[in-house]
Amino acid sequence: MLVNVKEMMQKARDGKYAVGQFNINNLEWTKAILLTAEEQKSPVILGVSEGAGKYMCGFKTVADMVSAMIGDLGITVPVALHLDHGSYEGAKKAMDSGFSSIMFDGSHYDIDENIAKTKEIIDLCAERGLSVEAEVGAIGGEEDGVIGGGEVADPAECKTIADLGVDILAAGIGNIHGKYPANWAGLRFDVLEEINKATVGMPLVLHGGTGIPDDMVKKAISLGVCKINVNTECQLVFAEATRKYIEAGKDLEGKGFDPRKLLAPGFEAIKEKVKEKMELFGSVGKA
Ligand SMILES: [Zn+2]
Numbered sequence: 001m002l003v004n005v006k007e008m009m010q011k012a013r014d015g016k017y018a019v020g021q022f023n024i025n026n027l028e029w030t031k032a033i034l035l036t037a038e039e040q041k042s043p044v045i046l047g048v049s050e051g052a053g054k055y056m057c058g059f060k061t062v063a064d065m066v067s068a069m070i071g072d073l074g075i076t077v078p079v080a081l082h083l084d085h086g087s088y089e090g091a092k093k094a095m096d097s098g099f100s101s102i103m104f105d106g107s108h109y110d111i112d113e114n115i116a117k118t119k120e121i122i123d124l125c126a127e128r129g130l131s132v133e134a135e136v137g138a139i140g141g142e143e144d145g146v147i148g149g150g151e152v153a154d155p156a157e158c159k160t161i162a163d164l165g166v167d168i169l170a171a172g173i174g175n176i177h178g179k180y181p182a183n184w185a186g187l188r189f190d191v192l193e194e195i196n197k198a199t200v201g202m203p204l205v206l207h208g209g210t211g212i213p214d215d216m217v218k219k220a221i222s223l224g225v226c227k228i229n230v231n232t233e234c235q236l237v238f239a240e241a242t243r244k245y246i247e248a249g250k251d252l253e254g255k256g257f258d259p260r261k262l263l264a265p266g267f268e269a270i271k272e273k274v275k276e277k278m279e280l281f282g283s284v285g286k287a
Contacts, residue, residue, distance in 0.1 A: 001067075002098070003078045005019075005100075006167050009131075012203065015286065017226075017282030019044065019226065019228075020274070020277050021084070021205075022231075023049065023052060023229070023230070024046050024062075030046065031073070032267050033270065034079065036274040037077050037287070038075050041077060041287045043080075043283060046066060047229060048099075049084045049085055060098065063099055066081050080100050080101045081098070082103060082133070083103055087105070088117050101130055102121065102133070107139075108138060114161070118166065131168065132165075133169070135170040136154070137154065137171055137173075151172045152191050155198040158171050158198055167203070168202070168203045168226070168227055169204055170204070170205040170207055171191075173188045177231070177232070189220075204223075204226060205226070205227040210232040210233040217280060218280075228277075230277050238267075242262070
């Protein structure tokens with residue numbers, strides 16, 4: 001059964017660890033992440049962007065697949081199905097399709113419109129028992145065609161949005177989606193500290209987890225980050241493992257062309273990466 005993120009986030013906040021949000025793209029991705037979470041006894045959040053939702057035929061297909069998989073695989077750890085960077089319309093669609101948690105990204109609106117729309121989404125989610133993530137200060141880089149400027153959030157605006165009743169809050173602190181450039185200045189811990197103080201007890205979210213050095217990740221967790229989004233890193237290891245399989249000519253040996261064989265190295269690579277992240281975030285054994 002899917003759960004919202006409220007309880008897992010409060011436990012993470014109290015226990016000073018973070019739960020990984022791993023974005024899914026297909027059945028193999030979902031299965032790899034769920035099995036790893038079960039093996040590691042870790043709570044887990046499956047992230048679905050609007051683009052990935054469309055790719056997988058629609059939110060209903062995704063929600064039904066994930067729910068069925070939890071049953072068929074005998075998954076017992078808490079699993080949340082979370083809309084990643086949802087638009088206003090997308091958020092409504094995902095809540096009607098069976099998602100257990102919604103991110104409404106109103107960071108590209110001015111703050112008044114972000115507040116008004118976030119409030120509406122909070123009310124709709126409250127009626128359904130879903131959790132809500134809001135965003136202040138656009139996260140840099142590209143997320144499914146949406147280019148963010150890499151803003152640094154204003155702690156006062158973070159408090160205003162947090163006080164609306166969101167369950168988790170994403171704030172830009174110099175983090176970006178995708179690969180980080182060589183000249184990246186690092187996370188703004190001074191700002192994170194101010195946001196953490198201003199929003200007292202609010203579980204914070206770190207987007208763009210790919211390529212942030214481990215010591216920075218740990219420091220961010222110590223400053224209130226309870227959810228870390230991992231997307232690009234799984235894509236990179238899946239592509240690398242698949243490329244190696246084909247470059248080694250394995251698809252030409254015997255029945256190596258069978259998709260169950262062809263996709264296996266990428267599947268294993270995702271499992272390994274997810275395990276590594278759960279260990280880093282401290283969520284192993286917390287389910
Ligand atoms: Zn993001």
